[in-house]
Amino acid sequence: MSYQHYSTTGEPLPKRLHIETSPSPDGSYTHRWSIPNRASLNNAADTPYFLSSRSLAYHFVNLIDPVETSPGELASCILRCGVCRRNRRTWRKSNDSSTSNIVYHMSNRHPLIWEAAKRADEAALGTRSESVPSEQGNKDIQSRLDSEFDPDAFDHLVARWIVASKETFANSIENEEFRELIDLLRPGHKLRIDSIKERVKDMTDSENSQ
Known part of the structure; x- marks a missing residue:
């Protein structure tokens, strides 16, 4: 399956790179492809770049404007929230970018969706999917930040x-x-x-x- 590239405003761009979706994701994580509210425009987890990642976070962001150093080698791209399509970050291989920004955004802006996804993930995998604070822990942290x-x-x-x-x-x-x-x-x-x-x-x- 080929992917159309999109600009930062969501408009289609002429194809510069050829992105293919792997027909068989890791069997241990197949359930993630049926989790509700996954990013649907150009899901990062559906591309070869992040297909092997074990992070649940990539299933909730769209990959935009990928730049390759060589075929199949991603140098940078934009990852944008597939739920609200507002929050975005630039991913760069040189920075070994983590998913902390995505996880923070999902847990604070879309907590019901994120918690439901984590529960589904935990039920399927039999373990916690992300090392992140609990919902009450997030509330306590936010309360302290608000007071300061x-x-x-x-x-x-x-x-x-x-x-x-x-x-x-x-x-x-x-x-x-x-x-x-x-x-x-x-x-x-x-x-x-x-x-x-x-x-x-x-x-x-x-x-x-x-």
């Missing part, structure tokens, strides 16, 4: 970054990579635009007056 988070200090640092980058306020805030960074560091956080804009103005005025 200082929104004013966060706004100040964002404003400093915008001023130092020499970019316009609008370009900085709408930058997709910047949004992804914020989403990773603080999932679901909504930037306090007015607060940050005021701080940027104060910092800029201060620099100009010197």
Whole structure:
């Protein structure tokens, strides 16, 4: 089965590489191909690049824009959540990328889907599929992070970054990579635009007056 390549916006691209789905995944993990809510656009686990991986996480991301160093050797690609199709990360062989970002995203943004998938995996394999905190453990960690988070200090640092980058306020805030960074560091956080804009103005005025 051939795979069509997709751009980061989800639009089909001309085929640059030929990706084939293996007809016979590892028998021990065959059940994963029937787990509900698997990524359906271009499932990473269906491609030769990640077919042999034992990580459940790859079944929930779509593989986009693969780049090969040689036939069958993946150098980099984009892995995007197949559930919400929003969260994405760049995978690079040189960085030996892990699945921690995918697991964190699934357990925090799609906990019901992720927990159901893990239970199905554990039932089939007779063991825990991923070494990740329990649902209550995740809640305890998030509660502690919420109590320690200082929104004013966060706004100040964002404003400093915008001023130092020499970019316009609008370009900085709408930058997709910047949004992804914020989403990773603080999932679901909504930037306090007015607060940050005021701080940027104060910092800029201060620099100009010197």
